Amino acid sequence: MLKTILVPIDGSETSLVAVDYAIELSKIFNAELVGISIIDVKRLAGPFMRDLGTSIGGMVPYADFQQKVRKILEDTAVAALDEFEGKCISANISCIREISEGVISKEIVKAAERCDMISMGMAGEHAVWRDALLGSNLESVARQTHKPVLVAPQTFAKITKMLIAYDGSSFSSKALATGAEIAKQADIPLTVILVSQDQDNSEKLLSQAVETLRNYNVTYDTIIEKGEPAKVVLRVCKDGGYDLIVMGAYGHSRLRELVLGSTTVQIMRNANCPLVLCR
Numbered sequence: 001m002l003k004t005i006l007v008p009i010d011g012s013e014t015s016l017v018a019v020d021y022a023i024e025l026s027k028i029f030n031a032e033l034v035g036i037s038i039i040d041v042k043r044l045a046g047p048f049m050r051d052l053g054t055s056i057g058g059m060v061p062y063a064d065f066q067q068k069v070r071k072i073l074e075d076t077a078v079a080a081l082d083e084f085e086g087k088c089i090s091a092n093i094s095c096i097r098e099i100s101e102g103v104i105s106k107e108i109v110k111a112a113e114r115c116d117m118i119s120m121g122m123a124g125e126h127a128v129w130r131d132a133l134l135g136s137n138l139e140s141v142a143r144q145t146h147k148p149v150l151v152a153p154q155t156f157a158k159i160t161k162m163l164i165a166y167d168g169s170s171f172s173s174k175a176l177a178t179g180a181e182i183a184k185q186a187d188i189p190l191t192v193i194l195v196s197q198d199q200d201n202s203e204k205l206l207s208q209a210v211e212t213l214r215n216y217n218v219t220y221d222t223i224i225e226k227g228e229p230a231k232v233v234l235r236v237c238k239d240g241g242y243d244l245i246v247m248g249a250y251g252h253s254r255l256r257e258l259v260l261g262s263t264t265v266q267i268m269r270n271a272n273c274p275l276v277l278c279r
Contacts, residue, residue: 005034014153017155018121019033019084023087032094035081035085039099041101108145115147117150118145118147138151150274150277151277160243161242161244162246163245165246165248174278175246176212184216191236192222196224202224230270243274244275245271247264250279
């Protein structure tokens with residue numbers, strides 16, 4: 001059950017879409033939303049060092065520069081939370097708002113300790129760079145937290161059917177349980193997909209997944225496919241018109257991901273629907 005959903009908000013379009021998805025889940029689970037806006041300490045450190053350098057040199061043209069930057073960041077945080085609260089009020093959703101200061105990913109992970117899920121935009125205020133790199137805060141949060149992370153796309157769409165990627169790993173088992181709980185509460189169908197070259201092992205793993213699903217009152221079907229996992233999941237998602245992908249996240253070491261590529265990152269880069277990542 002989701003009782004509290006954390007929504008990091010910076011006023012960017014993708015973070016506001018994350019609010020929309022959090023509101024959708026809040027209606028399903030009657031959950032409270034916690035909007036958090038974080039003043040990035042890294043943005044304050046640069047001006048501070050410049051202040052120090054000019055002071056040592058006897059020139060202080062930027063004596064109050066850091067204070068001005070802080071004021072801008074604080075005003076931006078308040079404005080972002082105003083938008084968050086406005087959306088919640090319009091949807092008649094209970095919410096609280098917080099401002100914190102620190103390293104963004106660490107503050108999100110810390111705040112998530114008292115919540116059941118995190119809803120984040122793909123790349124926050126730097127979404128314009130999505131084709132070049134994923135949001136570093138998003139990846140850092142997804143790797144550190146053990147709470148499910150909903151990754152919002154560029155636009156919102158109501159969730160009507162779900163695709164769960166399963167491979168028998170502990171992370172995918174957690175994804176299966178999380179997805180089944182959402183499907184049960186939302187009364188939507190789900191499909192479990194397993195991508196493997198080994199037909200016998202695939203059927204064995206899917207039988208385990210089915211056994212888990214029997215504990216939930218959900219409508220489901222299963223698919224076994226061969227091929228490169230990320231490409232197969234994305235193709236099936238598109239062809240089947242799924243509105244949500246639920247999957248285990250970062251199942252391999254960073255070194256292996258560097259050499260072979262990360263299925264998680266490939267799907268995040270190319271999916272046109274939200275993902276729920278579980279670790």
